[in-house]
Amino acid sequence: MNVYIAEFIGTAILILFGGGVVANVNLKGSLAKGADWVVIAFGWGFAVTFAIYAVGQVSGAHINPAVTLGFAFAGTFEWGMVIPYIIAQVLGAMFGAFLVWLHFMPHFKAEEDPGAKLGVFSTGPALPNYVSNFVSEIIGTFILVMGLLFIGANDFTEGLNPLIVGFLITAIGLSLGGTTGYAINPARDLGPRLAHFIMPIPGKGKSNFAYGIVPVLGPLAGGALGASVYNAIFLAEMNMFLFLAIVFTVLVLALGVFLNKSLLKGKASKLL
Numbered sequence: 335m336n337v338y339i340a341e342f343i344g345t346a347i348l349i350l351f352g353g354g355v356v357a358n359v360n361l362k363g364s365l366a367k368g369a370d371w372v373v374i375a376f377g378w379g380f381a382v383t384f385a386i387y388a389v390g391q392v393s394g395a396h397i398n399p400a401v402t403l404g405f406a407f408a409g410t411f412e413w414g415m416v417i418p419y420i421i422a423q424v425l426g427a428m429f430g431a432f433l434v435w436l437h438f439m440p441h442f443k444a445e446e447d448p449g450a451k452l453g454v455f456s457t458g459p460a461l462p463n464y465v466s467n468f469v470s471e472i473i474g475t476f477i478l479v480m481g482l483l484f485i486g487a488n489d490f491t492e493g494l495n496p497l498i499v500g501f502l503i504t505a506i507g508l509s510l511g512g513t514t515g516y517a518i519n520p521a522r523d524l525g526p527r528l529a530h531f532i533m534p535i536p537g538k539g540k541s542n543f544a545y546g547i548v549p550v551l552g553p554l555a556g557g558a559l560g561a562s563v564y565n566a567i568f569l570a571e572m573n574m575f576l577f578l579a580i581v582f583t584v585l586v587l588a589l590g591v592f593l594n595k596s597l598l599k600g601k602a603s604k605l606l
Contacts, residue, residue, distance in 0.1 A: 340393035341419055342426035344385040345521055348397050349430025351381030353526060357434055357454045361441035375507030383500030390496060398519040399423055400557030404479035407575045408561035420521070427525025431455050434526075435533055448539025455526035456542070457515030457549050462598060464548065465590035470513040471552025472559065472583060474506050478518050479560035483568075517549030524550055544597060547589075555583040 355377025358366040366373070386395040394411075396402045399420040405411035434454060435442060445451055452458070459467045481502045485495060507516050517523040524546065531541040558579040565571040 335389075335392045337393040337415075338418055338422040340389035341396060341422040342429070344389035344393065344395050344397040345423045345426030345525070346430035346433070347385040347388055348381050349427050349522065349526055350433050351384065352378045352522065353431055353434040353454055354437065355381070357438045357441065360450045360453060361438055362445040362450075363441050364438070371512070372508070375504050375511060378507055379500040379502075379504030382503045383496045386496035386499060393419075395496075397423060397426075397521070398553075398557075399521050400475045400519060400553035401479060401482065403554055404475075404482075404557035404561035407558045407579060408483065408565055409571075409575075423521035424525045424528075427521040428529045431526035431529035432533065435529070435535065442535050442538075446537065448537055451535060451538050452530060452540075452542060453515075455530040456523045456546065457517040458542065458545060459514050459548070460512060462545075464593040464598070465587060467514050467545075467548045468552045468555075468586055468590040470510065471517060471549060472556035472586070474510045474514075474516050474518045475553040475556030476560040476563075477510075478502065478506060479557045480564045483561065483564045514548065514552075518553050518556070520550040520553050522549075547593075551586045551589070555579070555586045559583050 355374055358364050358377075359369045359374055361367065382397070385397050389395050389397075396405070396419060402411065402416055402419045402423070406413050406416050438454075442451055449458075482499065485498050485502070506518060510516060527541050527543070527546050530538060531543075558575075559582075562576040562579040565573070566576050
């Protein structure tokens with residue numbers, strides 16, 4: 335199998351199970367409606383686990399542009415493959431979102447709340463503040479990429495690595511996910527958000543692209559920073575990529591300050 339097809343399939347599986355658990359818990363008429371955050375966190379963890387089992391042996395199962403970029407910063411992935419991987423991941427996420435909509439179509443029709451419908455596909459902040467929201471996504475993805483490098487540095491019984499990675503995703507969701515919904519993956523948010531915008535979902539409301547920049551740039555900065563800091567501390571490799579990751583992160587946070595002032599008109603920026 336081609337590595338790009340593998341990334342497409344792996345990311346589609348991720349969204350089918352991950353978006354599916356959110357739909358199961360939140361949409362009107364679902365037998366699982368009202369199940370709690372723990373169910374969602376474990377659902378996403380299992381989604382990652384099975385996506386890795388499906389395509390890990392072919393493409394490494396990045397299924398996440400922040401992981402792809404982070405591994406490139408770490409020097410373990412070819413830069414020339416970064417953009418094609420990301421394109422495959424976003425397209426796979428869109429296809430996975432389409433499958434979720436197809437599966438839950440009657441429930442999307444029954445659900446009156448447009449926010450609940452959008453929440454199946456993409457993330458949103460508990461408290462709108464671009465700087466704080468960027469920080470949450472940066473920290474979550476920082477520990478994700480660094481955690482993946484930690485896992486890779488250890489020997490596990492053959493076949494257990496995907497399960498350990500799934501536990502890492504679940505831990506991030508349970509511990510850090512309540513602020514922004516822990517996208518920690520630009521494709522996981524951007525692909526389904528685009529699908530939400532395109533698909534004829536009745537009463538869906540807006541796709542909130544004004545916030546959509548946070549789960550894209552925040553995870554990319556966090557992934558690059560996590561990989562670079564790992565190399566600097568654990569491998570004693572100080573290079574220009576650490577400097578670039580720091581500059582990228584600072585620019586993202588500066589953008590957050592600007593967006594707070596321009597889009598939130600100072601209301602949320604009072605939380606700074």
